[in-house]
Amino acid sequence: MRSYAQLALAGFRRYSTYRQAMFAGLAANVMFGLLRTSVLLAVVGAAPKEGYDVPSAVAYVWLGQGILAFVVLWGDTTLAQRVRSGDVVVDLYRPWHLQAALLAEDVGRAGYSVLVRFLPPVAIGGLLFPFRGAGPGTWALFALSAVLGLLVSFGIRFLLNTTAFWLLDNRGVLGLYAVASTLLCGLALPIPFFPGWARDLLWATPFPALVQGPIDVYLEHGPQWTVLLHQACWAAVLLTAGHFVLRRAVRKVVVQGG
Amino acid sequence: MIEVRDLRREFTVTTKTGRFRRSRRTVRAVDAVSFDVAAGEAVGYVGRNGAGKSTTIKILTGILVPTSGRVRVSGVDPARSRRELARRIGVVFGQRSQLWWDLPLRDSFDLLRAIYRVPAEDHRRRLAECVELLELADFLDTPVRQLSLGQRMRGEVTAALLHGPELLVLDEPTIGLDLESKERLREFLADLNARRGTTLLLTTHDLDDIERLCPRLLVIDRGAVLADGPLEELRERVAPDRVLVVDLERPAGPLDDLPGVRSVRSELGGLRLHLTFRRAETTAAALIAAVAARADVHDLVLEEPDIDDVVRRLYARR
Numbered sequence: 001m002r003s004y005a006q007l008a009l010a011g012f013r014r015y016s017t018y019r020q021a022m023f024a025g026l027a028a029n030v031m032f033g034l035l036r037t038s039v040l041l042a043v044v045g046a047a048p049k050e051g052y053d054v055p056s057a058v059a060y061v062w063l064g065q066g067i068l069a070f071v072v073l074w075g076d077t078t079l080a081q082r083v084r085s086g087d088v089v090v091d092l093y094r095p096w097h098l099q100a101a102l103l104a105e106d107v108g109r110a111g112y113s114v115l116v117r118f119l120p121p122v123a124i125g126g127l128l129f130p131f132r133g134a135g136p137g138t139w140a141l142f143a144l145s146a147v148l149g150l151l152v153s154f155g156i157r158f159l160l161n162t163t164a165f166w167l168l169d170n171r172g173v174l175g176l177y178a179v180a181s182t183l184l185c186g187l188a189l190p191i192p193f194f195p196g197w198a199r200d201l202l203w204a205t206p207f208p209a210l211v212q213g214p215i216d217v218y219l220e221h222g223p224q225w226t227v228l229l230h231q232a233c234w235a236a237v238l239l240t241a242g243h244f245v246l247r248r249a250v251r252k253v254v255v256q257g258g
Numbered sequence: 259m260i261e262v263r264d265l266r267r268e269f270t271v272t273t274k275t276g277r278f279r280r281s282r283r284t285v286r287a288v289d290a291v292s293f294d295v296a297a298g299e300a301v302g303y304v305g306r307n308g309a310g311k312s313t314t315i316k317i318l319t320g321i322l323v324p325t326s327g328r329v330r331v332s333g334v335d336p337a338r339s340r341r342e343l344a345r346r347i348g349v350v351f352g353q354r355s356q357l358w359w360d361l362p363l364r365d366s367f368d369l370l371r372a373i374y375r376v377p378a379e380d381h382r383r384r385l386a387e388c389v390e391l392l393e394l395a396d397f398l399d400t401p402v403r404q405l406s407l408g409q410r411m412r413g414e415v416t417a418a419l420l421h422g423p424e425l426l427v428l429d430e431p432t433i434g435l436d437l438e439s440k441e442r443l444r445e446f447l448a449d450l451n452a453r454r455g456t457t458l459l460l461t462t463h464d465l466d467d468i469e470r471l472c473p474r475l476l477v478i479d480r481g482a483v484l485a486d487g488p489l490e491e492l493r494e495r496v497a498p499d500r501v502l503v504v505d506l507e508r509p510a511g512p513l514d515d516l517p518g519v520r521s522v523r524s525e526l527g528g529l530r531l532h533l534t535f536r537r538a539e540t541t542a543a544a545l546i547a548a549v550a551a552r553a554d555v556h557d558l559v560l561e562e563p564d565i566d567d568v569v570r571r572l573y574a575r576r
Contacts, residue, residue: 003373006369087355090355093321
């Protein structure tokens with residue numbers, strides 16, 4: 001356990017070495033936040049829609065801006081690249097559970113992104129616009145939901161990356177995911193704005209667990225426990241699947257390169 | 259330490275044969291390989307590109323599952339007990355890095371200590387030893403991405419040794435290093451083997467590595483073991499001819515009737531003679547004495563087949 005804690009710490013430090021990248025990312029993030037706020041306020045400004053009045057819409061936008069880096073919404077390719085180049089041999093002969101080790105590193109990364117990618121945009125949104133507040137209990141549940149969202153996100157990204165063991169070049173898969181996740185997780189448009197059948201369909205997938213779920217918990221739209229249960233179930237399913245897929249990959253698949 | 263019996267590994271290769279048609283064929287990367295390595299040995303594992311070296315190494319470290327055959331490393335089946343084995347052996351892949359790219363070298367060592375659960379005292383002692391012998395002190399706090407290749411390799415070897423492995427597997431550890439860095443690394447490894455008794459298994463294309471480090475040579479080609487034994491013995495078997503080159507003050511005939519001389523090549527109008535002989539039949543000293551008795555010797559050189567010749571001849575015999 002201690003070794004995984006150390007890995008989480010290393011994940012935190014690795015990302016904290018790239019300061020300029022952080023500032024660039026933050027600037028883009030805030031720009032998009034402003035843009036999305038103005039669009040959404042144009043929709044709900046006159047009359048509340050599907051439970052979204054102006055303060056809720058502001059909270060929705062800026063919590064979303066904060067959380068999207070936390071859950072790496074567009075996916076990452078680190079493991080896939082290591083599979084492609086064959087560097088994954090190094091990861092495979094260590095005395096660790098590779099999936100758990102990568103998760104630990106990702107938790108560290110996410111911890112860093114709370115400081116630099118979550119808190120600043122939420123603070124900016126809160127200062128510039130009427131931001132719907134919440135009590136400490138709700139914030140705590142929101143934090144729990146965000147962490148579950150991170151587990152779901154890691155579960156998905158890990159599975160997507162392991163496809164590289166079979167496909168080698170899985171950039172297509174990852175590209176498709178980047179588009180799908182943005183549309184389906186509730187970032188582009190709040191899921192309550194979708195038609196009823198689409199809403200039900202989406203909540204049958206893990207995507208809402210990434211962004212809409214934590215926001216629903218914060219805004220107390222619907223019972224919070226159903227959201228948390230949805231996230232926890234998907235996290236368990238995806239992480240278990242990842243464990244078995246990796247095991248199969250290791251037994252069946254060729255490690256590239258000499 | 260290592261026991262390999264009748265090891266085979268096949269890969270399926272798919273090639274495009276038409277717009278939609280593909281043909282599959284099975285390639286044997288390793289074909290009925292058997293060998294043993296005893297504790298404390300230093301073995302050079304040599305072969306051409308694609309001979310099956312890296313495949314064998316991946317099987318020995320548990321990363322690849324063999325198609326058939328029996329493998330025991332440090333008493334366990336590598337593919338089944340990969341994690342257990344990883345605690346007992348160290349691996350250095352010359353072309354891959356096991357260090358954390360973005361972090362200072364020291365942080366990688368700390369992480370490895372946590373991953374391998376090395377007691378603090380052991381870690382401190384081993385690290386101090388490596389820092390001293392491999393001269394790491396100057397760049398311990400430099401991020402790995404900023405290290406030179408030579409520095410990084412020294413870091414890699416340290417990383418593989420911090421958990422005190424009984425076997426160290428090195429896959430082309432000196433690749434890309436300059437002569438001085440190579441020599442320093444070889445010295446360190448030779449010392450490790452001699453003093454600490456760490457078993458070494460080393461693949462390389464640089465045969466000087468073998469000459470300096472490994473009393474035993476294992477040659478593999480097209481997936482099968484071609485030769486296995488001490489370098490001297492292989493040399494004797496495959497390339498037994500030695501050549502004495504003598505420069506004479508004045509021509510003194512072909513000298514092909516000297517005892518033990520198998521053939522003579524004459525150059526410079528008889529002023530330089532290449533006398534071929536074999537260790538089993540005469541010694542260099544006896545031959546030099548015999549030449550000196552017949553002619554005035556100005557200069558002489560003794561040519562031994564080097565390890566490259568030995569390996570080349572082994573390949574040529576197939």
